[in-house]
Each structure stands twice: as structure tokens, then as C-alpha cells.
Amino acid sequence: MPNTDCELIAELKVALISQRYSPVVAGNYCAYARVFLDYLALRRIPINEVTEAQVAHYLHHAIAMFRKRHGRSPGPYWHSIPRSGIHALLRLAQGQWPPAPKATCAADALRFAICDEYETWLREERGLAEPSIYALMWEGRNFLAWQLDRCGVDSLMEMAVGDIDRYMETRTPHQTRKSVKDVAERLRSILRYLHRTGRTAIDLSPHVIAPLLYAYEGVPSILERDQIAAVLRVAGQDKTPIGLRDHAILQLLATYGLRSSEIRNLRIEDIDWRAEAIRIRHTKTRACSYLPLMAPVGEAVLAYLRAGRPETDAREVFIRTRAPYRKLGMLASAVRRRLHDAGVEPPGKSGPHIFRHARAVEMLRSAVPQKIIGDMLGHRSAESTAPYLKLATEDLRDIALCVPGREVRS
Template sequence: MLNVDNELIAELRIVLTKQRYSPVVIGNYCAYARGFVEYLAQQNIEVTDVTEAQVAQYLQHAIAMFGQRHGRTPARDWHSIPRSGIHALLRLAQGQWPSAPKATCAADTLRFAICDGYETWLREERGLAAASIDALMWEGRNFLVWQFDRHGPDSLMTMTVSDIDRYMDTRSPHQTRRSVKDVAERLRSMLRYLHRTGRVAIDLSPHVIAPLLYAYEGVPSILTPDQVAAVLQASGEDKTPVGLRDHAILQLLATYGLRSGEICNLRIEDIDWRAESIRIRHTKTQACSFLPLMAPVGEAVLAYLQAGRPVTDAREIFVRTRAPYRKLGLLASMVRQRLAAAGVTPSGKNGSHIFRHARAVEMLRAAVPRKVIGDLLGHRSTESTAPYLKLATEDLRAIALEVPGREMPS
């Protein structure tokens, strides 16, 4: 077993090197992985059989050992370093980490079977995007766990509207009306599937009560042109690799009003430097748009590619600044940090979408036709662009006519 473990650590070192981790990080990860392997050997546990609970148990053991050696407790976030090394080892040994949960009772077996079929149905029959499937699957799993914990795995066929109401009551506190409506829609999807597959006697989905939302009832927060300029100026002064990357992303947000996912999925081959065009894959419609590559955007992206982007095989343009160098996930945190650095405080939400709203309003005020605005934003129809019209209410007020007063008889 010792030789096998040594080979596994050596293989981990090779994998981390290929992923371009720094030599210091590689050394730390391998050292912590070796300590974990030695602990497993003392407990007679195979690396391939390790569970999340056993990793948590080992980390507590490692903290205790740290205290014995150094006479003090480690820093609050110290455990994240050995955990990263251990997780890298387990991904190598098990192929997937965290590993897929294993059924420990009849309820687990039934829940896994339902969720496997539900995921296949969402992907192959409904053709939903991965993000939508993830959200629906989370709600479906949560509902089944809740139902089985209360009434057991045989309770689906006798499930009632009261059960549905009680579940919604548990999900509603501290949620906005929009969020509660989203929960209801996801729950309806699972209930329709359960009825479709004969696991419930009647279709309970019509009985899920959700708040009524009125069309265009909420006004999204936006940035003024001066605020957009301030954010771009502040980010442009940061010449670090992170600053070059963030400035290029902010230029894309401000110029084209792209969605977060459209920027994260932007690939090297999507920019045609000779033709000065950029291809955008719209995440919601799965359609592609070819837009002119504006000079500020091209200059910012080129500066990042030349001096900020780490060497990596990833084809996505924007990647993490630390190994493993894979594409970015979400942009919300970066946008909040850059807004704060520029001294800009939006009145409402402060995610990447506020640049999208600002771009739409700017075009509306420039009398750009709604169809053109919708094409740039990747909307399927002009109705999708309609909510942005309410953001230009100041313009409407400026041209509003006074209502003539009624002449009173003398």
C-alpha cells in the first residue's frame, strides 16, 4: 500500500505541475496530501473509499496536531490549504470529488432514481440549459428530502395539496416575491414530472400557489454615464494582471451590455482581429451575434491577452488568475469590488446586469429602435426589451404636457 500511495502522490505532483500551479503550492498540496494518506493508513481506510465526513474528521485531527506542534491554534482559514490538497488528491484517486452520494436507505434509493430520471427528462426532452437544470434539480431534491423525511418513501402516491402548501411555507420566509415565484415554478416542474411518471395519483402542480407579479413592476437599478465612465477610468488605472482582466470585462459590459455568462464563455476564436468583429453566444437563446469590435474593447482585451492572461490551454479568454487556470464563473463579486473602488454606489442591485440596463437606456435615449436594441442584447422579441423602457422615465417626464385645467364657471 505504501508504494501505491507514493505513486499517487507522485502522480498528483505531475498533475499539479501540468495545471501550472506554483512550485510552492505544489509542495504544500503534496505535503498535506501525504499527511492525509498516512492518516488513512492508520485508520485502514482506502483512498478510493473516503467520504466527505472522513475528510472533515481528518481536518479536525490536523488542527489538533497543529496545536500540539506549535502550541497555538492555526489561523482561522488555515484549514482551507490542507483541504485543497486533499481534494486534489481525491479527485485524482476517485475521478470525481465530492463523490456521488450513495444510498443508505430505501428513501435514498427512490430519491436518486427519481432525480436521475428527472434530470434526463429536463435535458433530453425539454432541452433546457445547464443552469436551468441545476436550479430545477436542486429544488426537486430538496422537496423529495423534505417529503420523505416527514412521511417516508411511500408517501408520494398519497401526497395532498396540504403537503404542497406546507413545503411552500418552509421555503417562503425571508424570500422576495420574485424568489417565491421562482420556487413555485421549480416545484411545479417536479410535480408535473412525478405525475407524468405515475409516481403521484393526480397532477398537483396547478395547486402550487405563488405570488402574482405584475409586468414591469420593478425598476432595475442602472448606472449613469458618468458612473460608467468613473468605473472604467478606475479599472483602467490598475495595470496588474487582475486589473487588465477586469478592465477588459468592464469594457465589454459597458459597450455591448452582455450577460455575465456571455462574457465568461467568450473564446479566443470568437474575436476576428482582421475583420474587427466579435462573436457573442447568447446564453438564453443559444443564438450567435456578430458585432463590430469597438476600439476601447479591442485595446483592453489585447492588453489583457498580452500582459495579464496566464499561460493556459483554456480557450476561454477570461480565466482565473490562480491555478488551475480555468474560465471564470460569475462576475458579480468582481463588479461589486470595481464599483466600490470607483466610489460608485448604485441605488439597488450592483451586479453585472446594471451595465446591461445602462446600455439599454443609453440607446433608448439616443432613439435607437427597440428591434436594434433587442438584437444587441440578444433578445428573441421586442417584448423582452420592453422592461428597459421604464428606465427612461425621466425623459418621458421631461416631455410630458401639462393637463389643461377645467375652467370654472364665473
């Protein structure tokens, strides 16, 4: 292998070890990366020009070679090991992986240009939060790709209501009414922007048809107090690093009713141990709340920091349990796992948000004013808190109303 390849593999090993990969995993990744470099050398493909299609082709080749060598197919997840090693190598060699998409035709160039401008507008002029930008950008890219690939680069100015209807037909099968409404709102946004920037002759956004949703329709799932206690108790019995982490997360969910993103973005410096306070960065409003650090929460987080959190330079409190050690991703799978362990089966959705609903209902039943509930939940207006009122409707069954009536004489 050329010296440049040897140096690249040595640099890869140093990078993996610095990211806290175990020596065994780092060695496996480097071994597969070395074989991949040999494969490229035989085909005279420079490492800095490798594409995603070439990596996919190599993985098919690697599976075929495994089958030829061992007389059997590899396990269903075997390919993830060489793929991870190759991706780490390509991130090191190219600086970014997957690579940024390159325009291969005029339609691609136009779509990339519009999307870049649209994202800047959403971020700088509208000031939207990252999750909202991500959702709007996904819809925008998908719509533009659908329209430009189908009708060409000159089709935007000639778009009509029929085009919008056909796009909605491709997006709405098997979706709930709420999901269809979300698609419609995101589509309206990109259509308004296209007209605002002079790329469409008329504003087509008013012609996007969405289902009518009634205020507060559909009661979401909540957990009762004994169910929450059972989940916390079972999770607290798991003293492994992942168990300590999940227990701390569940304590935050149950005590404060936080959003998933607010827990994932919680940083070390947000907890003031001396003042027994915790700062919450609300992702939707970009405001901060300062809440008292309740004893069960503080004890659970401290136990995780002492015995469960891996060594890392990341400032977020909750970290992945496997290298590379970075901010934790979505919480839904961890919550579902702990609910299952406790034998708790909500009738509807079973993600982190059901703890938020439960906390709101508990405060409502304790006669906490709606304004205070909204402040704790990080709501911008009272209208955002109002939907939680419907979750306490069962309490009305306990109220006996004395309705006056006419006396019946015999």
C-alpha cells in the same frame, strides 16, 4: 510510506505542476496529502474508499494537532491549504471528488432515479439551458429529499395539497416575493413531471400558491454615463493581471450590455481581429450574435491577452488568476469591487446586470428601435425587452404636455 503511496504523491505533484500551480503551492499540497495518507494507513482506510465525512474528521484532527504542536489555534483560513491538497489527491485517486452520492436506503435510491430521469427530460425533451436545468434540479432534489425523508418511499402517491403548503412554508421565510414566485414555478415543474410519469395520483402543480407579481414592478438599478466612465477609468489604471482582466470585462459589459455568462463563455476563436467582429453566444436562447468589435473593447481585451492572461490550454478568454487556470466563475464580486473603487454606489443591486440595464436605457434614449435593442441584448421576443422601457421613465419629466382647458373669465 508504501511505494504505491510514493507513486501517488509523485503523480499528484506532476498533475499540479501541469495545472500551472507554483512549485511552492504544489509542494505544500503534496506535503499535506502525504500526511493524510499516513493518517489513512494507521486506520487501514483504503484511499479509494474515503468519504467526505472522513475528510472532515481528519481536518478536525489536523487542527487539534496544530494546536498541540504550536500552542495556539491556526489562522481562520489555514485549513483550506490541507483541504485543497487532500481534495486534489482524492480527485487523482478516485477519479471524482466530491464523490457521487450513493444510495443508503430505499428513499435515496428512489430520489436518485427520479432526479436522473427528470434531468434527462429537462435537457433532451424540453431543451432548457444549463442554468435553468441547474435551478430546477436543485429544487427537485430538495423537494424529493424533504418529502421522502419525512414520509417514506410510498408517500408520493399519497401526497396532498397540505404537503405542498408545508414545503412552501419551509422555503419562503425571509425571501422576496420574486424569489417565492421562482420557488413556486420550480416546484410546479417537478410536480408536473411526477404526475406525468405516474408517480403521483393527481397533478398537484395547480395548487402551488405563489404571489402575484405585476408587470414591470420594481425598477432595477442602472448606472449613468458618468458613473460608467468613472468605473472604467479607475479600473483602467490597475495594470496588474487581475486589473487588466476586470477592465476588459467592464468594457464588454458597458459596450454591449452582455450577460455575465456570455462573457464567461467567450472563447478565443469568437474574436475575429481582422474582421473586427465579435461573436456572442447567448446563453438563454442558444443563438449567436455578431457584433462589431469596438476599439475600446478590442484594446482592453488585447492588453489582457498580452500581459494578464495566464498560460493555459483553456479556450475561454477570461481565466482565473490562480491555479488551476480554468474558466472564470461569477463576475459579481469583481464588479462590486470596481464600483467600490470608483466610489459608485447604486441604490439597489450592484451586479454585472446593471451595466446591461444602463446600455438598454442609453439606446432607448437615443431613439434606437426596440427590436434592435432586443437583438443586441439577445432577447427572444419583444416582451423580454419591454421591462427596460420603465428605466427611461425619468425622461418623461422633461416633456411638457400642452393640455387644453377652459378659459376662465373674470
